Amino acid sequence: MRWYKLKALMKRDFQISVRAKWRFAELFYFPLSTVIIWGLFAVFTRDFSASTGLMVLAINVFWSFSYLSQSNTNMLMNQDHWSGSLKQVLASGISEFEYISARIISSTIMALIVMIVMLFVSLGFGLGIFFEQPGITMALIGVTLFGSIAMSIIVAALIMYLGREYSFLAWTLLQIFILLSAPLYPLTILPEVLQTVALAMPYTQVFLGVRMLIDVGTVPVYVFVNGILVVFVYLILSIPIYYLSFRRARKNGMLVDMG
């Protein structure tokens, strides 16, 4: 992994995000409007159901963060497919791992900036627990981030495997994982068979932790341990999957089609 290649790609990612107005708007527009919508809901429900609104707001903050950190990585890659510049990028000697790593780092930085803004905006709606428990908050952000990194590598591998027609997976696939991660409800609400599936989802423990934090003000260690274990498995699996998909795409000509 060569740092100068990563640095060049990251600088380019930021330039694209700033120069493509729709990308810049997308980065902030959806997460912040979501926070405002659910923030207002939290204000509305404050009098008759003290923590329900805040819980929905807090979950939405993490939902948006997980979505943003994953989809942004894959969207940055999609941009290369759509603009037809992938071939030139790779022909300059950038390896498949440098290519995705730079995107993950750029995306993480962008997502963290948006997350900080979201946390401050949600503070305005009475969601102060994240500032009162900075250690727990950072741990939750960390698990979410690693889950999203693993998901972005898996999505990149899938797009590489299935072809550019499937680039929509960049902004759609995560939703099914969120649904199965029991974001706004406990696992027990899901049918029994889905409860097992939910345990294997990368964000289940994060959402459980956020709900606990709002409900009781703390999160037991086992939630983080379980979360890290699941995310670790995803990360371990995602790297060879990505490598093999990339290799397959180079073998069957899919990579050329994408460039």
Next chain:
Amino acid sequence: MSAIEIKDISKKFKEKGKEFYALKNINLNIEKGEIFGLLGPNGAGKTTLLNIMIRMLIPETGTVSILGEIVDKNPKILEQMNYVSGETRFHWVLRSRDILDFYAASYNLSSPVRKERIDELLDFFDIKHVQYRKFHSLSTGEKMRLIFAKAMLNKPKVLLLDEPTLGLDPVIAISVRNEILRLKKEFGTTILLTSHYMNEVEQLSDRIAFIYNGEIVDIGDVEKVKLKMFDGYDVYVHVKRIMNRDFLKENKFNVKGKVLQRKLMYNENISNMLSLLHEKGYEILDIETKKPTLEDYFVKILKREKT
């Protein structure tokens, strides 16, 4: 050591459940400083070969070595080469200078060197006035010049050009061709070129290879491959008046108006033919020769391969 060494490259693809070979046992050595033209009809396998050279494709068998390094084993060698295609695109929102800056940084040029090199290339390719314009807003000619500027950033020792003048107007195409010749002359760059414009290949290439159905069916110096395919050329002699038709028929002259046309074999001497006409009393006004072009060669070899 050759600049480019292609050994036993085969590549197959699957289409509608059927496998077919896009390249079959390709062997090619291109010497340092040489301009090598790769000819062939659409779908012959030229671009597939270039894609293998830049690691966009993995071959079934064989290796590509650039400057002695096997590309697949040492991808770092890609930093010593560059690739230009007539279909090259950059991200549409990036400005010309951003694009050059990104590639220069990815070739590990330090910030001051980068700036100097970019300024130099913007000047050279006469695109300084569009350095802060986004790629999508550039004209076709400006885009092509930017693509060439990008290709020169790392002062490549090997340059792959895939249809570099595709869709360009003649004026820009001429400047691109001049640029290619300058690279060879001033920097000794080894160039592998594919093009459907035969006059371009003929003008630029030292040697050519003809690919058909994934196989190299002919290779050699431009003049020599034409000699192999054609045993002679046409001579047109404009005369004041036609006389002695039997003599003309005997000596294989065709008559069109006041023009005598005859195919002259390469081992024949044109002055002998002209002396003969002179002896018979012909007053010669003008002489034209039409030697086979690379386009004639292309058509003839393609016809041969098809049959």
